[in-house]
Amino acid sequence: MSMVMIGLEIHAQITALNSKLFCSCRGNYRDLRPNSNICEICCGLPGSLPIINQKAIEYSTMTSIALGCKVPDKIMFYRKNYFYPDLPKNFQITQYNVYGISSIGIEGKYELDDAKQIRISRIQLEEDPGRIVYSEGGMNVRNTALIDYNRAGVALIEIVTEPDFTGPKEVRQFLNKLSLTLEHLGVCDTLLEGSVRCDVNVSMNGGNKVEIKNINSFKEVEKAINYEITRQSSVYNRNLNIELETRHWDDKKKITFKARSKEEEHDYRYFPEPDIPVIVLGSDFVSNLKQRMPELPNQRFERFILKYKLSEHTSNILINDKKLADFFESTLKLHFSPTEIANILVTDFKSLIEDDTESTDYLKNLKVKPEHIAELAKLIEGNKISRITAKDILVKIFESGKLPSEVVNSSNSYKIADEKTIMDAVQSVFDTEKSAVEDAKKNREAINFLLGKVMKFTNGRADPKIAMRLINSKLSAPEKQ
Numbered sequence: 282m283s284m285v286m287i288g289l290e291i292h293a294q295i296t297a298l299n300s301k302l303f304c305s306c307r308g309n310y311r312d313l314r315p316n317s318n319i320c321e322i323c324c325g326l327p328g329s330l331p332i333i334n335q336k337a338i339e340y341s342t343m344t345s346i347a348l349g350c351k352v353p354d355k356i357m358f359y360r361k362n363y364f365y366p367d368l369p370k371n372f373q374i375t376q377y378n379v380y381g382i383s384s385i386g387i388e389g390k391y392e393l394d395d396a397k398q399i400r401i402s403r404i405q406l407e408e409d410p411g412r413i414v415y416s417e418g419g420m421n422v423r424n425t426a427l428i429d430y431n432r433a434g435v436a437l438i439e440i441v442t443e444p445d446f447t448g449p450k451e452v453r454q455f456l457n458k459l460s461l462t463l464e465h466l467g468v469c470d471t472l473l474e475g476s477v478r479c480d481v482n483v484s485m486n487g488g489n490k491v492e493i494k495n496i497n498s499f500k501e502v503e504k505a506i507n508y509e510i511t512r513q514s515s516v517y518n519r520n521l522n523i524e525l526e527t528r529h530w531d532d533k534k535k536i537t538f539k540a541r542s543k544e545e546e547h548d549y550r551y552f553p554e555p556d557i558p559v560i561v562l563g564s565d566f567v568s569n570l571k572q573r574m575p576e577l578p579n580q581r582f583e584r585f586i587l588k589y590k591l592s593e594h595t596s597n598i599l600i601n602d603k604k605l606a607d608f609f610e611s612t613l614k615l616h617f618s619p620t621e622i623a624n625i626l627v628t629d630f631k632s633l634i635e636d637d638t639e640s641t642d643y644l645k646n647l648k649v650k651p652e653h654i655a656e657l658a659k660l661i662e663g664n665k666i667s668r669i670t671a672k673d674i675l676v677k678i679f680e681s682g683k684l685p686s687e688v689v690n691s692s693n694s695y696k697i698a699d700e701k702t703i704m705d706a707v708q709s710v711f712d713t714e715k716s717a718v719e720d721a722k723k724n725r726e727a728i729n730f731l732l733g734k735v736m737k738f739t740n741g742r743a744d745p746k747i748a749m750r751l752i753n754s755k756l757s758a759p760e761k762q
C-alpha cells in the first residue's frame with residue numbers, strides 16, 4: 282500500500298459582503314454585464330487608494346476562530362507581484378507571514394468525524410483576480426480568451442492546510458465540514474458558482490509534490506485526487522520519477538494535465554502594501570467577536586439533541602443541510618413538535634427535494650413553507666390523518682402549495698376512526714383472504730399482513746390501532762356455525 286499525502290489550499294469568497302475588499306464595487310458580481318462592476322481602485326489606476334472593508338476582517342477572523350487558529354493582534358497586507366491578464370494591477374493584495382506579523386489566522390486545528398486533526402497552516406485575507414473566459418475547447422486550446430474584471434477585488438479567504446490527508450475520503454469529509462462551517466458563519470454561500478475553489482497537492486511514497494490547480498468546485502476535488510493518485514502510481518510502478526510540477530484540472534475531460542512550466546515560474550517579490558497601514562486588531566476585537574459568533578455546526582448538533590431530543594442520526598441529517606435545519610427551526614416556531622416535524626423533514630420531505638438540493642435557493646423557491654409542515658404535523662398528532670396519508674398529502678402540497686387542511690378536505694383523506702366503517706373493511710378482507718386468516722390464527726405475525734390489506738382497502742385512511750383491535754377480536758371470536 283502506497284503512502285499518500287494530500288494538502289489543500291482553499292479559496293472561499295466572502296459572499297456575505299455587499300462590496301469588494303478594497304472598494305465600493307459590488308461584492309456580488311454574478312449576472313452583471315462583463316466589466317461593469319469595476320472602478321479605479323479594483324483596476325489599480327494610478328492615484329487610487331484601497332480602503333479595507335472592515336466586515337471582511339470580521340468574517341475572516343470568525344473563520345480563523347472556527348478553524349481553531351490563533352488570531353494575531355496585528356495584521357498587514359502585502360503585494361504579491363505577478364503578471365497575468367486576470368490581475369488588473371499586476372499584483373494581488375494579500376497577506377504574508379514574515380517579520381513577526383502574520384495573516385489573520387495561523388496554526389489552526391480542525392477535527393474530522395473520527396477525531397483526526399487536520400492542521401491549518403494559515404488563513405489569509407486577499408482579493409480575487411478577475412475571470413478569464415476561454416474560448417470553446419478549454420484552456421489548452423486557446424486562440425482567444427476574454428477577460429472580465431467584475432470579480433477582481435472580491436474578498437477571498439485563503440485556507441491552507443498541512444499535508445495531513447491520506448486519501449480523497451478525508452478530503453471530502455473536511456470540505457463538507459468546512460462548507461457547513463462557512464455557511465453557519467454566514468461567510469460564504471458555498472453553492473454559488475465559483476464561490477469556493479481548491480488547489481490540491483498530492484505526493485506519494487515520499488516523492489515529489491504535485492500541485493493541481495483550478496479545481497472549481499469541492500465536488501471535483503475528489504475526482505482530481507483520484508485521477509492524480511492513479512497517475513502517480515503508474516509512474517511509480519514503472520520506476521520513473523514523479524516530477525515536481527504544477528498541473529491543471531480539466532473538469533470536462535476529468536484529467537489533470539501539466540501546466541506550461543514558464544507560466545508557473547513565479548518570483549512574487551512580496552513587499553508590504555504601502556497604501557494600507559498595519560492594522561491593530563487588539564485582544565478585545567477577538568473576544569467581542571467570539572461572543573457574537575453564530576452557532577457552529579457542532580454546537581447546533583448538540584443543541585438539537587439536548588433541546589429537541591432528536592436522535593444523533595436525525596440531528597446529523599438536519600445539520601448537514603443548513604437550509605433544511607433552518608427550515609426545521611422555523612417550523613418549530615409555529616408548532617413545537619420536534620420529533621414529528623423532524624421525522625417528516627428527514628424522510629418524506631427530503632426524498633421529495635433530493636433532486637433540487639444542488640441549487641442555492643431550492644427551499645426559497647419551494648411552494649411548501651414551514652406553515653405547511655406545521656399544519657401537517659398537527660393533523661397527524663390530532664389523529665386526523667394517518668402517516669401513510671400524510672405522505673400523499675405532502676406530495677400534493679409540493680405540487681399545489683395548498684395548505685394540508687385544504688388538501689385533506691378536498692381529497693376526503695381524513696383518517697377513518699368510525700368503527701363500523703373499519704369493521705366493514707375488516708370483514709371484506711376476511712372474506713377474500715381466507716387462508717391468511719387461518720394462518721393468522723396460528724401465527725400472530727401474519728396479522729400484519731391482514732392489517733396491511735385493511736389499510737390498502739381504505740386507501741391508508743383507517744386508524745391502524747382500531748383496525749388492529751378489530752382484527753384481533755375477530756380472530757379470537759368463536760366461529761359462527
Ligand code: ZN
Binds near residue numbers: 305306318319320324
Ligand atoms: Zn472597484
Ligand code: MN
Binds near residue numbers: 292407439
Ligand atoms: Mn491565494
